[in-house]
Amino acid sequence: xxxxxxxxxxxxxxxxxxxxxxxxxxxxxxxxxxxxxxxxxxxxxxxxxxxxxxxxxxxxxxxxxxxxxxxxxxxxxxxxxxxxxxxxxxxxxxxxxxxxxxxxxxxxxxxxxxxxxxxxxxxxxxxxxxxxxxxxxxxxxxxxxxxxxxxxxxxxxxxxxxxxxxxxxxxxx
Numbered sequence: 001x002x003x004x005x006x007x008x009x010x011x012x013x014x015x016x017x018x019x020x021x022x023x024x025x026x027x028x029x030x031x032x033x034x035x036x037x038x039x040x041x042x043x044x045x046x047x048x049x050x051x052x053x054x055x056x057x058x059x060x061x062x063x064x065x066x067x068x069x070x071x072x073x074x075x076x077x078x079x080x081x082x083x084x085x086x087x088x089x090x091x092x093x094x095x096x097x098x099x100x101x102x103x104x105x106x107x108x109x110x111x112x113x114x115x116x117x118x119x120x121x122x123x124x125x126x127x128x129x130x131x132x133x134x135x136x137x138x139x140x141x142x143x144x145x146x147x148x149x150x151x152x153x154x155x156x157x158x159x160x161x162x163x164x165x166x167x168x169x170x171x172x173x
């Protein structure tokens with residue numbers, strides 16, 4: 001599977017590269033493990049959001065508390081995405097592309113080097129993009145809408161989407 005660097009370059013600006021990373025089980029999101037999440041995504045035809053975290057990551061906990069707990073983020077995620085939590089240091093078994101992995105080796109497979117990192121996959125499991133670092137809730141909701149509503153797949157750049165969406169778009173359903 002080939003990784004496209006063009007969308008990644010655009011989204012790196014979104015993530016705010018200088019920020020450290022985060023985790024989150026108490027956020028209200030229905031998190032699945034890797035295998036179950038990918039199976040559910042295929043069956044439902046919904047994209048996958050993978051929250052890659054570590055237990056020690058303070059920014060991961062902050063992402064859970066400040067972003068994933070927001071009602072508008074929760075609502076959009078529950079309607080448009082299958083959500084997966086992936087502990088980048090765990091040895092939990094997982095399968096991808098017909099091969100066995102662990103959670104740790106999957107994180108490495110997707111080039112994750114900082115936490116949190118949000119990985120987006122198509123319903124069939126094809127990689128879309130990684131978004132490294134903490135992203136504030138309003139910006140994260142824009143990112144979710146950009147991917148979840150198919151703008152990325154239609155070739156719209158994130159910058160153009162943000163210009164058209166304006167600040168009001170982040171809070172609209």
